Amino acid sequence: MITTLGMSVKPENWDSKKSYVKNNGETRRNNEFNAFCIKRGGIDRIVTEEFNTAQFKGLPVNLTSIKERIRQNFSGNSQKEKEKKPEADTLYSVIERLISQDIKMKGQDRSVNTVRTYKTTLGHLKAFAAAKKYPINFESINLDFYHKFTKYLEGQGLNKNSIGKNIKNVKTFMNKSFNLGLTKNQEHKKEDFHVFNEPADSIYLTESDIEKLYKFDFSNNKRLEQVRDLFVFGCYVGMRFSDFSEIKKENVFKHKGRDFLQVRTQKTGELVTVPCHKIVLEIFKKYERNPNRLPKSVSNQKFNDYIKEACRLAGLTDKGRVENSPEIELWEKVSSHTARRSFATNTYLKGVSSYTIMRITGHKTEKSFLRYIKFTSLDAAESLLEAWEPVNKLKAV
Secondary structure: OOOOOOOOOOHHHEEOOOOEEOOOHHHHHOOHHHHHHHHHHHHHHHHHHHHHHHHHHOOOOOHHHHHHHHHHHHHHHHHHHHHHOOOOOOHHHHHHHHHOOOOOEOOEOOOHHHHHHHHHHHHHHHHHHHHHOOOOOHHHOOHHHHHHHHHHHHHOOOOHHHHHHHHHHHHHHHHHHHHOOOOOOOHHHOOOOOOOOOOOOOOOOOHHHHHHHHHOOOOOOHHHHHHHHHHHHHHOOOOOHHHHOOOOHHHEEEEOOEEEEEEEOOOOOOEEEEEOOHHHHHHHHHOOOOOOOOOOOOOHHHHHHHHHHHHHHOOOOOEOOOOOOOOOEHHHHOOHHHHHHHHHHHHHHOOOOHHHHHHHHOOOOHHHHHHHOOOOHHHHHHHHHHHHHHHHHOOOO
16 A cells, blocks of 8 residues: 655655654754654554454455545644644735734724825835845845835836835834734834935915915816815815815714814824815805715816816916926916815914814824925015014104
């Protein structure tokens, strides 16, 4: 009878005379000797039992029965071993667990946007590994990886801020892996493994810009009219596009006779409450027949294309408003996010405290908030001029 244990060893570790795995340092280290002894002993026991039973009953030994018992015995054990010993985590599997929310952040699920960036970074890592033949594992994330990966992303056309977001995600993946005890590698915490960014050419619209856009007649172009109205709505609620474009009727409530909006943000899960500006109420009135009393939303990409077109037609063509690119006209830099930045900056310029505005925008520190608003040197000069105005009006005695 010939059967197999389902095992293999190096030829030099097999004793052909004894038909046994050699008992040496390598086989003991890899547990091959012990495993062979256990399986060989199990087969010996089964053969002995079948032989004794056959003799007792006066029957010939049933070789088919022996082979079936051996197969069932070891296939069953193998399955149990697989169930008891799941595959070890890899860096990729940790990332997948973060994406699936199996690993949480302080007990909370991550936002849809954060999960989306994790998926993007995972895609870049796999593409980089394939293109550069660079292994991605717990131990390979070091400064050599950092320099090669950032150079690869530059070659893919990503700007510095986008590259920075991917590096930030890699650091998150490694921090989680370290905290889980899956690696001792902390190369990602070195100073040179830094998340870099550069000031974006982002802008805000002044209240006079917003009024000019809001009053422009788009009655012959419903597409631009609806995008314009939704953008202006965003300029007075201070929320992200993903939040203000999905506002529903039940998000509006009354308090002390006034209308308020209350929304749980998609990105952070925070509950934000904003009083309804008169223009917000006008837009609600204009679209009261719609289920959410707002214009029908479009994708963020289409929205950005359409709002640029609307701003250009409305005459927002000033030059010199984009600090790093003064030759660019204002409308060219307007996007859905400009609405939120305009809310924050205009409200700040009105003298509302940073803390109050941060409760709506969700910024955690005043430092990050002040970086976010677009308080330019020209704005500072105009504020100073306004402060001097009463003095300038005084007549000499």
